[in-house]
Structures are given as structure tokens and as C-alpha cells.
Amino acid sequence: MSHLSGKTIAFLVAAEGIERVELTDPWQAVTDAGATPVLLSPEEGEVQTFDHLDKAETRPVDKTVKSASVDDYDALVLPGGVANPDALRTDDDAVGFVRDFVASGKPVAAICHAPWTLIEADVLKGRTLTSWPSLQTDLRNAGATWVDKEVVVDGNLITSRNPDDLPAFNSQLLESIAHGAAAQESSTPA
Template sequence: MARNISGKKVAILTENGFEQVELTSPLEALKAAGATVHIVSPQTEKVKAWDNDHWGIEVPVDVPLQNAKPEDYDALVIPGGVMNPDFMRANKACVQFAQHFLEQGKPLASICHGPQLLVETGMINGRQMTSYPSIQTDLKNAGAIWSDEEVVVDNGLVTSRSPKDLDAFNRKMLEEIGEGQHDTTGQFTTA
């Protein structure tokens, strides 16, 4: 991954129960490409990963969500896992944080069950997306155009299905962050 995104500031928004590799792999790719990355969470000190079928590592929270300003970041990454997005979509502050990136056309990368949070923004109608197959109906019901591909890119929005797609996900995430903000004029309609 040769793309250099030095000077870019990226938030990884997460809660307890994120799929471990879906946070650690993009985090490593972002840092290797020169980005400054902050773990942002409703938790104030640390978040705990889910690793396949058991609890995994704990990751320090860099910026508690209550202190985070989405306008301070160039891009957002939302890891999956079953618990993580479910907790976040029920948290209005998480929804509003993610909504900022969609409204402003800033790169947003979400994998696996992560797009469940984006459903709550009401801003994915007409967007090309993928996800873990079990939530495709949720995305379709929110107006997304869902397809079963390793990575789907729609005007700065990067989505992938599962950990097996991480290489493609990370590559496209870095590419979109490198391109920067996208024009959102006339992009959003309600479902």
C-alpha cells in the first residue's frame, strides 16, 4: 500500500465488541500510510475487541466521543463485529458523528456489520454498498443498492463484507482518503 496520506487525520469510531482484525488491520494500514489515527468511542478509557468466538484485546480510547469533533477529522472508519454496531446505532451521538462524514462528503469506510450504524443516519438511500450478508436486508430497506462484492466504493463511501476482504478494503480506504472530500450536492434523498 504505497499511498501516502501524511497529514490526514482519521477517526475510528467503535464500541466494545468490535471485530478485532476489522479495527487492527485498517489501523495498521492507516498508520503505515502516514495518517494520524484516533480511536473514538463512547467508552472513555478502553474498548474491548471480539476475536472470532471470544473476547480479544483491549484498545485505548484516544478521544472519548463526548470530546470528539467530527469536523477535526478528514475521514472515518467503522469496524464491524455484531455487538459494536448494534451498540453504536442505539447511541445518538455515534449516529450524529457518522452523519457528519456523509453530509460533508468526507471518506467513510465501514466493514462487515459496521454499515448498520449508517442505516440510522437516514443517508444511505441510493448509495452503492456491501456488508456482511446477514444485514443486506437492513441496508436495502434503508434504500441502499446492495451487492455481494469484496469492496464497493460510492463517492467516498467504502464498504466491505468481512475480514476476508480486508486487503481490498484497506486499499480502497487509503485511496479514498487520499482523494479527500467528495461533492455531496444533490446526493441525498430520503427513503
């Protein structure tokens, strides 16, 4: 299955606190679909994933977010974990990258606590999304409508609540990338 061949997907994470499965499952899904995942982070080196509160594997950073360009990617994935998006939202380069990515119209997929970074990027007014339940008030205060659903699509935003939603999240991510690619191809003059 390589229907996303030639597509490059950015995964943006902080140095630690990433919920492992929320990074590795979508990563594997885009890889299996033929796309190339790229791990972005504010700092070079490795990032530390977690299985809830226990340290799991480390992953090498491919590129710093400061040196990344939205133009080089077909979609953005924001994995959760509590500490990960909390750290990202204090990094100006990460917040700016997310803001620009949402404005680009390309798919942006955020799961669990990851919408905290979307809140900081100030891109949620009038949008409908889901997240880990504890973010409801934060999201409403940012001008969004929060719903309790497995996966929510609002324009180019794809959101899910937790690791149990990963099958639906991954499926929607792949569909949105393929749809975005088809839309871009159809608008290219022959």
C-alpha cells in the same frame, strides 16, 4: 511510505464487540501510510475487541465521540463485529457523528456489520454498498442497493463484506483518503 502524512483518521467503535482484525488492520494500514489514527468511542477508558466470539485485546479510547468534531478528521472508519455497530446505533452522539461525517463528503469506510450504524444515521437512500450478507434486508429497507462484492465505493462511502476483504478495503481506504486530500489541496486558493 508516508503519503498520508498530516492526515488524521477517526475509528469509531463501541465499548465492546469490535471484530479485532477489522480495527487493527485498517489502523495499521493508515499508520503505515503516515496518517494518525484516533480511537473514538461513546465512553472513556478501554474498548474490548474480539476474535469472532472470543475476547481479544483491549485498546485505549483516545477521545469520546461526543467531544469529537468532524472537522478534525480526514476520514472515518467503522469496524464491524456484531455487537459493536449494534451498540453504536443506540448512541445518539455516535449516530450524529456518522451522519455529519457522511454529509461532509469525506471518506467513510464501513466493513462487515458496521453499516448498521449507517442505517441508523439515515444516510443510505439511493446508495449502493456491501456488508456481511445478513444485513441485506436491513440495507434494502433503508433505501440502499446491496451487492455482493469485495469492496464497493459509492461517493464517499467505502464498504466491504468481511475480514477476507481487508486487503481491498484498506487499499481503497488509503486511495480515497489520498484522493480526498488531493481534491482539497487543489481547491485551496494559491
